[in-house]
Amino acid sequence: MNGNYYLFTNLLSDEETRIITDIIGHIERGDGRIGIQQIANENFVSSTFIIKMCKRLGFDGYSELYYHLSQRVNVYSQAPRDAAIRELVDNYDENIGKKFCALLSEFQNQKIFADGSGFADLVADYIVQRLAVCGFMVFNRVHFYDFMIFHKESKALVTNIEPSLMIAISQSGEAVPVLNDVRTAKSKGFKIICFTKRENSTLAQLSDLVLIVDGAKQMLVGGIPNPFFGRVILAFEELMGYYFRTIGESDTVEIK
Template identity: 30%
Template sequence: MMNIENLIEKYQLNDSEARALRFMDQHKEGLKKIGIREVAKQAFVSTASIVNMSKKMGFSGYSELVFSLQSPSVSANTDLTDLVTVEEQQLFTQLMTHYRDKRIMVLASGFSQNIANYMNETFNLYGFRATANSHLEFLRGTNEEDILLIIISNSGDTQRLVELAEIAQKHQMALIAFVGDKKSKVGDLATLTISTNTYSPKTLQSFTPNFFFGTVLNQFELLLNGALKNLYDAP
């Protein structure tokens, strides 16, 4: 479920653009029939405002925005659900619910930093207070109840990340680990360990495809989708 108000805030839409987007979201099933001029008329904005809004949000124009609004979410019955267990989904949802209005720190190094940045942007899009920077002052033991730590590591044994995981455990901080090897050091220290089970040192020395990063993204999207449904659809 896409939260329109979060999109309005993220893209800094003005009043006219926000009004148009709300109208489009509320009438998305019939947008292709009524066209941009009728949308502008009903939302009391100009067609130029709608086009500018579409481009501000990263779309080529009105038609691409309409397509995005009307595109169904990925079905929960796809084979991707094999990537996470029911127990992992339940615990992830519990942690997201508990830390909904607290702070989330996403930590990684190397190529995994790209995944951390993506998770950070996605969390913020949905209204969570996330950062992908290592503000170590938050790991001093005085804020442990207000911070959820997420660590991403292919090997799960990167020294710096292991040290941060040890600090988290020492101060009883909640930790979610996305790792390539569940039995790694970071994996053993985490409150919830999500493993791709793809790690092998050999992949660093040959042309063998590395499935860690793509798999982590799919796992994260599935887990977050389940958590958001619980947060937004709960009575």
């Protein structure tokens, strides 16, 4: 199962996700046209439940949903898996994708923080919301600051901070508020994923995984047009798609 159900992530309950995953599995295995009753039986629901789900997702019925998923699987199988992400992340290779997945998997049950300043703070907020929708416990830089203050003030009760993951965004890689948070996180044992234009920036040097976005076009933050921040969001979406495909294919992801 390659995770094509990811396109419905915002809309599906756990039970509905299981149904979509089952349908996609049949399509990928080449089982032929599977009827609604078989899908209902395999997932211990009624055919009426599936029809209502289809209507809620904007389809006329089960047949239209099945056709849509078949088309998505066919397009996906014909296109290179990482073509889109390679267009967005200058230094992308398979190891970077695997490491991203491994870091998310390692800290999926811990507090994850997204950090940015200025326009990058808006991107960080998007990442917070996307990860939260996908079931992660995630917070922005304001929460990180409060988190550190809390542990400093309550050190008599809490003797350590459990290391986790921070995703940092800075076009220049030199944004002082972001660097301060990253250094604090590093001192507590956090792993750092960063999105930046500059591979030789301070942020890149501090990070465990560096994703270079739009690096060939060096410009001021106020330059117009400035595609960096939009491309980071698109790159993150592609990486999340890769993550969901990966966990669908393997129970574990190892960092190499």
